[in-house]
Amino acid sequence: MLPGEHLLSVLIFFPAMGALALLLLRGDDHKFIRIIALIVSLAEFLFSLLVIPKVPIGVPGYHLEEFAKWISQPPINYHLGVDGISLFLVILTTFLTPISVLASWKSIEHRVKEFFVMLLMLEVGVVGVFLSLDLFLFFLFWEVMLIPMALLIGIWGHERRVYAAVKFILYTMAGSIFMLIGIIWLYNATGTFDLLAIRVLLHTPASQGGLELSSSTEMLLFLAFFVAFAIKVPLFPLHTWLPDAHVEAPTAGSVMLAGVLLKMGTYGMIRFCLPLFPGASHRAAGWVAALAIIGIIYGALVAMVQPNLKKLVAYSSVSHLGFVVLGIFAFHNISMQGAVYQMLAHGISTGALFLLVGMLYDRRHTFEISEYGGLATPMPKLAAFFLFVALSSLGLPMLNGFVGEFLVLLGTYQRHWQWASWAALGVILSACYLLWSYQRVFFGEITREKNRTLPDASAREKWILVTMAVVTLWMGIGATFITSRTAAAAQNVIDQVEPQRPYEAAAPNGATPQAKRDSSSAAKAISSGRLGIR
């Protein structure tokens, strides 16, 4: 039976059914459980690929929409839909889940059944977040996803796992509870939770029955949403939960956390903050960009001095996600597309980095860089893969990281060359910390006797790494496959955040950069004035 009309519902609930099936199995046959989890997650991945042809190139708006009444008072509906941006984030999620299952094949030995149940439930929550078009439904998935992630960290993590799990959940909840108030406020003002309906109302002048927010109200609402998302991203200075959560999580948890959970924050900014509160977004852009640039540079500098390999990768996420936020708040089509691309690329390369770090940990049970050194001799294959992934993460042309960073910088430069110049520092620094750590781990003399006899990548590990490498390469060369599909959706967001430029909507890719710069000079003046650099 192939899912047709209800493909998106299938995408959300298929893993839940898988998790339920796993729950009913007996817990002691570990191999069987792993195989079932792998089959479920692979099938989910194939389902998600079926969505691609349903999203036509160049058509903005939502596709495969599903709508059903759920609660009558207040009117909460089950409303799903997919556009170019959420399409690939969903695929990223469904792609990383089977990878995570494979990565946990050997390293998870106790409470195996529960582990895979949690992993699949996490997938349910994340896919739900990306597909919801009802604010309430979105919030529901946003909260539900917390529990499996916290348990993944707290039960199967490393030494300080409980601390990290509680910190993770408290940070996220602190943000999301204010988002809930924001959602309720919007509902009170508009009488609906439907994202599309609210957006239409907010973009209609009051004289035509729309809703015009006073600028202070708009700013408060913007902040209520933005803070929740900024914690998730995480944006400097709200990032302190991230190193703890990443370091303490099991490999699969780190992969999912870095790969998709962080993107929920940036996705939220694109989907809610910008289209719903364009005025406040413009007024806040300077501040947000400043924080993003601080995050880019600070994350990179802290990564550079980390003695702990996993923490290094974690801080590199802070730096890379800074690019995404910068790209979003530059309000430029190219930088927006770059931000989306960077989200996907970061998911793949950082996911792969965490997988590799996890493989090292499986062999030596430490993340300390000083414990390693000269590993290229006993394990040349793993070393080669690590180099490949590190290069993609630092943005080598032809690999995935380059496309995203380049587009972000290109688009941002069109608007604010100062922002782009500062952010470009991050590109240089990322080369420093990644290559330097690579050198310390894999080159030089073998300093620890134990390291001399470490086994190279096993067949399972090679499969994982080859898959990741192929995707990395493909995203670097065949970027148009993705950008052609995200273009319309990105332009759609830009149109909503800058409604004063209607002619661009008519010609999505036709307007020259010069025209874009001039038309938005007012916004630029405001935001750069706030930033204090001119």
Add this chain to the structure above:
Amino acid sequence: MLPRTIDIYRVLPELMWCGFGLLAMLMQPFVRSRHFFTFLALIGTLAGTAASVTAAMHAGPGFGGLVQSDSFSFFFRLLVGTVAFLVVLAAGPYLERERLPFAEFYALLLFATAGMGVLASAQELLTAFIGLEMSSISSYILAGYRRDSLKSTESAMKYFLLGSFATAFFLYGIALVYGSSGTTMLTRMGSEELLDSPLFELGLAMILIGLGFKVAAAPFQVWTPDVYEGAPTPVTALFSAGPKAAAFALLLRIFATVPAATHFWFWAFWALAALTMFAGNLGALVQTNVKRLLAYSSIAHAGYILVAFAAVTSMARGGSEEAAPAYAAVLFYLLSYALVKLGAFTIVSQLGGTGEKHLSLDDYAGLSQRQPFVAAALSVYLLSLLGLPVTAGFFGKFYIFKAAVNSHLLWLAVLMAINSVIGAYYYLRVIVVMYMRESSAEAKSAAPVGFPLRVNFVLAFTVAGTLYFGLFPNQVLNFILQPTLLGH
């Protein structure tokens, strides 16, 4: 004047509960079988609950307006009756384990339930007072039911002394209200002069203090942790679910019928809500005893409900009829809260072991491995208290937030949000201990205690209810949103 048959129908639930309570007391010297009394109590609670349907079908004022049988009282009778039924189910194994007499326990439980029923349907202050006394006096005795336990005795003593103090306030308030308005019927207090009569307002304030004590609102909450901790756990379950709901019901009814109350009480509720939330949540942060932790959490939840009360009053002040969703928020919250607290305390009473020794958080370490289903059920309750989606608690909190935002009480909503985050910490701590820590060697060696079937039924019922109302709150909501909820 002789009561008419229809009057009898309108108080049938209370009559049933009282009747079966008396029956249990009378039979006690003659029947030795424990099962008989359990059975009798189950029948009694069920009969009363079923009779509330009869009462609802014969809706209208009874006994010349002393009581009012409407959808509102139907809701609360159903609620307290179900709570009593589940408490009877859960208490059986507990009484057996602690070697406590059965008959008196059930009789007192039934009287207390009857008292709550009266509170929920009273439309006249002295009738309400009788209801309050019936439920309170039975509660005092029930709190001290483990006579040989020092803590239980202390709990009863404290509850009695402070409780009688509060009752005195309540009674004095009634006297002042009567003195200024010349009536004790709530329905006759609508006159305009009362709106600025200081004597009347003083009376209302005293009534508020009396009821504030019953619902454990700060600063009248100091008794709660000690009483909850010392009382036998099934009784604690009853305390946290039943009397609280009944007292809130009376408060709501006073609002709905006495205009002066809504004008006068807005800031009082604002302050009470803020204080109560912080008192409960900050107190719970440092608890290591699960029973005490849940006690502080019930203070915090009283605070959340009071937020909805502030919303009700602020809307009524504007003179608009839009207060219905705020009423609904209170009712829905009480329902979700009763289910959850009942389930949680039932688990605590079972895990406590003979003499209630295992109540500390450490005793819950590794519970998910020893008793995965119990740990899962307790997690559902805690997540509902925390207000996570797909549980009834989430919608409860959601509707309160909505009511607060609706009446422009943004600051109170923000305070409530901050409190929710504080609350998240200690609820999560219990889950963390259950799932992420290893059992102590002692707990590991002890064979896992299987729960009796009855208790499992209670857990299944409450978990199912929590999840059901978390997914489909529609039906209940439509019921409590009906315009004729309060009978007029």
